[in-house]
Amino acid sequence: MAETRKASRFVVPVAVAGVAAATIGLVPALAASGDPDLPEITARQLIEKIAASDTQTLSGTFKISTDLGLPALDGLASGLGGLGGDGSSSADPSEKLTELVSGSHTLRVAADGPERQRLTLLGGSDEYSLIHNGDDVWAYDSKSNEAFHEKGESGAGEKDEPLPGTPKQLADEVLKAAGDTTSITVEGTAKVAGRDAYQLVIKPKQAGSTVESVKIAVDAANGTPLKFTLSSVEGGKPVVDAGFTKVDFGKPAASEFTFEAPKGAKVTEGAAEKAMKPGGHGDFGDDLPEGFEGGVPGLGKAFGGFGSGEGPNVIGEGWTTIAKLDTGAPAPRTDEAPKEIQGFLDSFGDKVTGKFGSGTVFKTKLVNALLTDDGKVYVGAVTKDALVDAANAGK
Template identity: 85%
Template sequence: MAETRKASRFIVPVAVAGVAAATIGLVPALAASGDPDLPEITAQQLIEKIAASDTQTLSGTFKISTDLGLPLGGLTSALGGIGGGPSTADPSAKLTELVSGSHTLRVAADGPERQKLTLLDGSDEYSLIHNGDDVWAYDSKSNEVFHEKAPAGADAPGAHEVPKGKELPGTPKQLADEVLKAAGDTTSITVDGTAKVAGRDAYQLVIKPKQAGSTVESVKIAVDAASGTPLKFTLSSVEGGKPVVDAGFTKVDFSKPAASDFTFKAPEGAKVTEGAAEKAAGEKAAGEKGDPFEGQLPEGLEGVFGDFGAGSGEGGMNVIGEGWTAIAKIDSGAPAPKTDEAPKEFQGLLDSLGDKVTGKFGSGTVFKTKIVNALLTDDGKVYVGAVTKDALVDAANSGK
């Protein structure tokens, strides 16, 4: 337990990956096969079409390719050796695989109460199913099942909410809605032609930051011309090269899936782990000590910083700037750990991820991906944002 707590102090790179993963979501990408001839439409009209879309049912297949510019294979291996996991079927661990490489998934949805996602990996399959008050996950490779039960009582608050941390990945529309929230003086939104996505006619919406210092070059969303449902999402970095995310439907059907698609019964001989029992065991092992940053960090960062600031009476987050160049500043209240004190499995990884930097603030290390970067100063402050290294150093120098 002591080794696990010590190791958690060195997981700043995971925060970077976590923010990127939270920003990315699971959304489909372009499968171009000719540009259809569609009536002209303005960006405002296309945004209104997305907002008016109310697609509740669909099924299909999509592929997702992710290139964060981060050696996530080594990172995942390093993390896997710390603390271990009670179940290989736990979605909070399994779905992190999607932030690296290319994957094929099958998806089905029937309103907010029923969704299913299946990750195909050769002959092995991993399925995540939300059906009413139940969330099931099954890993065929290990023959393990993870089950989480929502609060009992149909009328109880949150009775039909998926437990936090076990949600199914975001839909294309949910991601598009989040990106469109950035619209304003800091953002350029245009319509850039048409495309074919999974055999359907689509418009291409292009979103670009106007602010200097952002690592985001553009976000492109292919929108179904008939229904207004987003079908494609491509996130590109100012670094160029492969898109950070290129994910898209190769097949899609908007008819209602069969009810049997969302039923699940644990296979004979499978190991079943109950999420509630797992949580209770974890709280007992930790002495029911809360996460000092819970509720303070952006989604994707909570629980990642481990022991930073724990017991110090300090901590908290401050947001510097706005729009695409907003930076989250977190003060741990304690000096940053030295790299040579890190567990062996982390030392090489930290060296490969980090660039040493200096400034008026002192010195520190910038941990990098193609989109989200983080500066950890030697006095224990953390600056995180979808901004360049220079922008992080400038924020630290400002002393805000």
């Protein structure tokens, strides 16, 4: 128990990796060769086209490659193994889908409106499937022959924020929100899984952001986003490059969304809605310790008010927004962490000093966090220097 309590103190810096994953919209993407000749279109018109898209059905295969610039997570998994201690199933989506945070993966996807979706993660002869069909969410791991099930009211708890009433209004809102901090342009065309597409390119105008660009390929015929590539100012491989290799917008067979646990399979009842909520997305924050319920604009719920339960102070605007949190306690010393966790933290943490005192910047290619030795946290999709400057100004 002592080792488990000690390890739990280090969930905060380790969660930086989770925040980076949670902030990424994994829109399927993979551009093939060839640039189709399409009519010219403005950024406003393309945004209107996306907003007007009413794609309800599709099926296909896509690949996701993610490179957050993190060290290997193998040792970390064993180091945190004692934190759960509840005999959870190997089919639990909240654990299984974290594999997508790094490396390259091939998936099959099918959707038939907001009530039926299926996602299958392929791994050699093994498969992991997540199926949402009405009131039921099932997950099944063929390797361990274990299933995970959640049953609840369809669409319960999901409340959509009011949206502009027309595509033009939505486009106006997007461009207005971008303001002086963002450049939105259409830069050429692409072939994506055999489909003609426009390239929408979004770039920060502000210095200090870790984001170099976001590129979205939009289906020229129906406005469905087909390609998403998120690149970091650090260069190298994109942070996210995920994409359809095959796509069909026809209605999938009903059998795609039916599931019955195989004979002999271990079935666990649990909160699978964290991974696939009807009409929504999963949320890393739901799995973090008490006190993280607050929310950071643009970063989901993974960093909340810590012990105080209060929300963060927001510094700056646009792409260089930084959330300042006060844990109310000195930061944990990494040399007290279990060996596996200590090695992980040291491999992506930089010691820094300034007017604020001293601390450690835990870094990925997208989201960075500065934990000061006196217990304050500065986090955002900004560079290390931007975090240090914010801490100095705060002091």
